[in-house]
Amino acid sequence: MDELSIAQFRFPSRVRIIAILLLVLFCLELLLMYAVPHFLPAGGNKIMESFLDAALLALLFSPVLYCCILKPFQNVAAKQKSLTEKVLANVVDGVIVFDELLVLQSCNCTAERIFGYAAADIVGEDVRVILRDLESSAGIDGRGRVDLCQVGTMLECTAARKDGTKLPVELSLSQLQLGGRLMWLGIIRDISARKEADDTMKQTLSLLSATLEATADGIMVRDLAGKTIISNKRFSDMWNLPGHVLGTRDDKLLREFVHQQLQDPEQFMALTEKQYIDTDQQSCHTVSFKDGRVFERFAAPQVIDETIVGRVVCYRDLTEQKSLEHQLRHAQKMEALGTLAGGVAHDFNNILTVIMGFCNLTCMRLEKDSPLRPNLDQIMTASERALTLTNSLLAYSRKQTMNPKPMDLNATVLNTEKFLARLIGEGIELMTKLSAEKVTVLGDSGQIEQVLTNLAANARDAMEGRGCLIIGTRKINIDQDFIRLHGYGKAGSCALISVSDTGGGMDEKTRGKIFEPFFTTKDVGYGTGLGLSIVYGIVKQHEGYINVYSEPGKGTTFNIYLPLIDGTQQAASLEPQQIPGGTETILLAEDDAGVRALVKSVLSGSGYRVIEARDGEEAVRKFRLNQEEIDLLVMDVVMPKKNGKETFLEISALKPDTKAIFISGYTADIIDKNGLIDAGLHLINKPLLPNQLLAKVRELLD
Numbered sequence: 001m002d003e004l005s006i007a008q009f010r011f012p013s014r015v016r017i018i019a020i021l022l023l024v025l026f027c028l029e030l031l032l033m034y035a036v037p038h039f040l041p042a043g044g045n046k047i048m049e050s051f052l053d054a055a056l057l058a059l060l061f062s063p064v065l066y067c068c069i070l071k072p073f074q075n076v077a078a079k080q081k082s083l084t085e086k087v088l089a090n091v092v093d094g095v096i097v098f099d100e101l102l103v104l105q106s107c108n109c110t111a112e113r114i115f116g117y118a119a120a121d122i123v124g125e126d127v128r129v130i131l132r133d134l135e136s137s138a139g140i141d142g143r144g145r146v147d148l149c150q151v152g153t154m155l156e157c158t159a160a161r162k163d164g165t166k167l168p169v170e171l172s173l174s175q176l177q178l179g180g181r182l183m184w185l186g187i188i189r190d191i192s193a194r195k196e197a198d199d200t201m202k203q204t205l206s207l208l209s210a211t212l213e214a215t216a217d218g219i220m221v222r223d224l225a226g227k228t229i230i231s232n233k234r235f236s237d238m239w240n241l242p243g244h245v246l247g248t249r250d251d252k253l254l255r256e257f258v259h260q261q262l263q264d265p266e267q268f269m270a271l272t273e274k275q276y277i278d279t280d281q282q283s284c285h286t287v288s289f290k291d292g293r294v295f296e297r298f299a300a301p302q303v304i305d306e307t308i309v310g311r312v313v314c315y316r317d318l319t320e321q322k323s324l325e326h327q328l329r330h331a332q333k334m335e336a337l338g339t340l341a342g343g344v345a346h347d348f349n350n351i352l353t354v355i356m357g358f359c360n361l362t363c364m365r366l367e368k369d370s371p372l373r374p375n376l377d378q379i380m381t382a383s384e385r386a387l388t389l390t391n392s393l394l395a396y397s398r399k400q401t402m403n404p405k406p407m408d409l410n411a412t413v414l415n416t417e418k419f420l421a422r423l424i425g426e427g428i429e430l431m432t433k434l435s436a437e438k439v440t441v442l443g444d445s446g447q448i449e450q451v452l453t454n455l456a457a458n459a460r461d462a463m464e465g466r467g468c469l470i471i472g473t474r475k476i477n478i479d480q481d482f483i484r485l486h487g488y489g490k491a492g493s494c495a496l497i498s499v500s501d502t503g504g505g506m507d508e509k510t511r512g513k514i515f516e517p518f519f520t521t522k523d524v525g526y527g528t529g530l531g532l533s534i535v536y537g538i539v540k541q542h543e544g545y546i547n548v549y550s551e552p553g554k555g556t557t558f559n560i561y562l563p564l565i566d567g568t569q570q571a572a573s574l575e576p577q578q579i580p581g582g583t584e585t586i587l588l589a590e591d592d593a594g595v596r597a598l599v600k601s602v603l604s605g606s607g608y609r610v611i612e613a614r615d616g617e618e619a620v621r622k623f624r625l626n627q628e629e630i631d632l633l634v635m636d637v638v639m640p641k642k643n644g645k646e647t648f649l650e651i652s653a654l655k656p657d658t659k660a661i662f663i664s665g666y667t668a669d670i671i672d673k674n675g676l677i678d679a680g681l682h683l684i685n686k687p688l689l690p691n692q693l694l695a696k697v698r699e700l701l702d
Helices: 014-039 046-090 109-115 134-138 192-214 233-239 251-257 265-277 319-365 373-396 409-424 445-463 480-486 531-541 593-605 616-626 644-654 668-674 690-701
Strands: 094-099 104-107 154-160 166-178 181-190 218-223 228-231 283-288 294-304 307-317 405-408 428-433 440-443 467-478 492-501 545-550 556-563 585-589 609-613 630-636 660-664 682-685
Touching: 094 109, 104 109, 109 154, 109 181, 166 192, 218 233, 233 307, 251 265, 265 283, 294 319, 319 373, 319 593, 319 690, 405 409, 405 445, 409 428, 409 445, 409 467, 409 492, 428 445, 440 445, 440 556, 445 467, 445 492, 445 531, 445 556, 531 545, 531 556, 585 593, 585 616, 593 609, 593 630, 593 690, 609 616, 616 630, 616 644, 630 644, 630 690, 644 660, 660 690, 682 690
Parallel strands: 428 467, 585 609, 585 630, 630 660, 660 682
Antiparallel strands: 094 104, 094 181, 154 166, 166 181, 218 228, 218 307, 283 294, 294 307, 405 440, 467 492, 492 556, 545 556
């Protein structure tokens, strides 16, 4: 078939047609003027002559009129119809025409394909057969009136296919007049693929949004001009951004709003401005806030189709992590110092054991009026001061022996109230805010009183004789949020002791060192620097936690958290009884020669037979040789080759009912950790006194 073109649809020129017709008429008229008289008799009828002239003119002019006018117009009309039919047959959209009574008049091939009907099946039927919601969507009633839409409006409605399935279509309606009748022209497009793409896009965007909101990081995406494209709620929460600021979507305004929250705002602004220039660079740095928060800021270019279109900025809250790192470093430092302090105290206790032991033995053998007794008393006094120092070191290193019993914190505070009032002086007011209910913990009341005494003395010095000291107790519940915020604690109920003063407070640098041994802010000669370190050690030994809140000029508050108990637990009693000596055989294992000599002297002086051993292996070997004679073991906890526990377990395997006494400067870290106390064994701390040792020996042997 010949190709049709718009140029073929031009009609013949009107001037040319008129000129041809006039020329033909002129020629025919001349011809008839001369030809007609030859067909009629002379003097014929004028009327007949005129009639014959007109008939011949019409007969001769008709072919010319057909060829010049009718045929060209018919050709153009046929071509127009052919083109229209081809366009309608090949257009991608469906085309329907229905009248004002909603009766379908015609449809194209695409409409047939969309609806699944042949034209013959639906032409003449109600258009609502294929467009079920036409009236509700377009507002067209059965009389063809338009109520809800404007002519030419694009609508979405549901099409019903012949097989019963439904699909979404886009409908464009236009009114037209055909043969004096009102008609509707509908252009229909299948939008099911577009709908599926839209649904997929919505699902993807929903998934992206849900993912952004579910992440723990604050995320913001901006374009190259500084306009915020998207951000999650975590981002606004982390920066405390109000809705009206976030709604501006202006990155510069957002940064200016948070400007005052930062410790170094100029550095932050300079770095973020630089990223507008170096758009292809990644960056990662920390942002510190005045309130102590620390964020990690990671920024990377947003690349689409190898083109940088913006920047993705991710903020991660490192506050808790940094706090835990600080606490870990602090704990490691304190643990190292505690190990050092405990080691020094252990070695020093061995020396004191010899000094105080032999001094005590010498005093027992001197007459009461001996001139040497005052000298020995001075040695004992100095040794006792040294013992206090070693006990402080042991308390800090958490190696001091505890005598734990159920104790009421309220009663402990009340028992020490008068003493503390005298300690802090009349110029400082002492207030107690105790819990209305009983607050029971498992602890050593003497050590808890030591904690209160040290904290009160520290507060007294901070207030310089004027102010208020408040001691309070209460029960609190520790939850996961508390643990996450502070980095310590166990979930559940616990007891809280708070000691607050109105002194000058401390800065952050001082707060970080107050629990270190020998650290002090006092002048030389005032204070040992062990007060708060002893408090720290005692609290840790009670499986508790301590923290301090203080700012310069705003006073200081110490909070101590201790595990609660129900008050029914009982502590082991280690009270010695004074019992005379005996004749039993005792195996003594001690690596320190001075201590070994002292203990042997004390035991031998009371009638006991003593077998000596310098280490654990020698003790086991001598026990094998004399196991039927040996009635008791006296051993140091820490010895070379085999420690006290290993030695005792090996001897117990040979003679299960063997009794033992452990002596050491180390106590809780070795005895409790290895379960020797639970095994029914007994412990005497160095420096030991002769009467204390003899009483414990007699107690076990009996």
